[in-house]
Amino acid sequence: MRLISTINSGYTYSRTWPAKPELNAIFPENKVIFLTRKAVRYLPALAILTAGIQLKLLGTDFLGQIIAMMLLLVSMPLQGWYWLGVRANTNLPPALITWAREIREQIQKQGNVDAVPGIPKNYLDLAHLLRQAYQQLDNSVMRRWF
Incomplete structure (x- = not known):
């Protein structure tokens, strides 16, 4: 449950932090928030696309590796929110x-x-x-x- 509360705290922090360009030089939050938002938007589609290509080229023999790769890509936004959650409570x-x-x-x-x-x-x-x-x-x- 601590992991979920940290991710939730990171999501709240990403919505609270002011995205102003002058803060870029002092804090890494703007970059992490920007990349996390892009990951939420594009990585699920990329995971499905690459899984389809790999399934077509490699076949069902590599299904375990294909699913692991999809889970890695889909979990990237969670990793960003986790970092932000840890940072929010620092x-x-x-x-x-x-x-x-x-x-x-x-x-x-x-x-x-x-x-x-x-x-x-x-x-x-x-x-x-x-x-x-x-x-x-x-x-x-x-x-x-x-």
Whole structure:
């Protein structure tokens, strides 16, 4: 059950993380999320296509290997969500906590103090904070940190 909750957490994290180009230089999340979404879209069709080709060329003698290859291709998005789930629950390093506090203070200066999340402890909390910062703060304020 822990595996399923980690994958579910990764899926939630991939939906929460703001996909902004300026975050690419600091965090690998944008790349992993992009590749996971592409894998969800294209790998099932690719698995069926390659299985059909292999079945036609090799015959039913290699059915076990063909099924194993299909399962590997279809499981790739799950591997991406698993990595994101582990990352979402990882504690932030002290430098990122300080940076998140600065962003939180800017949000408090600009808008509703009650809607500001607490100080982030893990990457999922940071994703919520960054999403809110991109929604409430001006782009010039956000680009100052990048």
